[in-house]
């Protein structure tokens with residue numbers, strides 16, 4: 642049996658003037674109204690809905706999250722603010738793909754825990770979301786969800 646291994650990277654980047662709706666689109670409204678949920682909460686719920694569904698039967702999965710902030714040319718681990726920013730680095734591989742090292746990942750086993758990390762990371766950002774000033778537009782956050790799946794059952798067709 643040769644387990645198939647592949648890697649897929651999906652990145653959602655949102656850029657725009659302060660007040661144009663970036664936070665609204667990526668995070669959503671602060672109330673719990675599902676219609677107003679942003680891209681990250683939707684992705685989190687989608688992943689765990691999938692993992693609990695029949696489609697994921699026969700697969701082992703692990704989900705990890707991390708969150709960093711780029712602010713004034715420095716990186717910060719928003720889930721572990723005690724990590725010195727010099728330990729977190731943004732790099733580029735030989736194919737031109739951007740990745741970062743040094744941020745600590747947290748294993749999550751349900752959507753609620755993933756959402757808690759997202760909220761905790763937001764609270765640790767350098768500027769409050771409501772500040773409509775030059776500083777708030779210099780803070781960029783990257784929330785990463787890593788999903789690893791291993792197919793351990795194979796079906797044989799006759």
Ligand SMILES: Nc1ncnc2c1ncn2[C@@H]1O[C@H](COP(=O)(O)OP(=O)(O)O)[C@@H](O)[C@H]1O
Nearest residue numbers: 657658659660661662663664665666670770771
């Ligand atoms: N599509 C939308 N529908 C309703 N309200 C929105 C929408 N986009 C943005 N807003 C509101 O406009 C204001 C500014 O949006 P925000 O997402 O904070 O901007 P940014 O993060 O780009 O600075 C917020 O009060 C937000 O709730």
Ligand SMILES: [Mg+2]
Nearest residue numbers: 663664665770
């Ligand atoms: Mg914003």
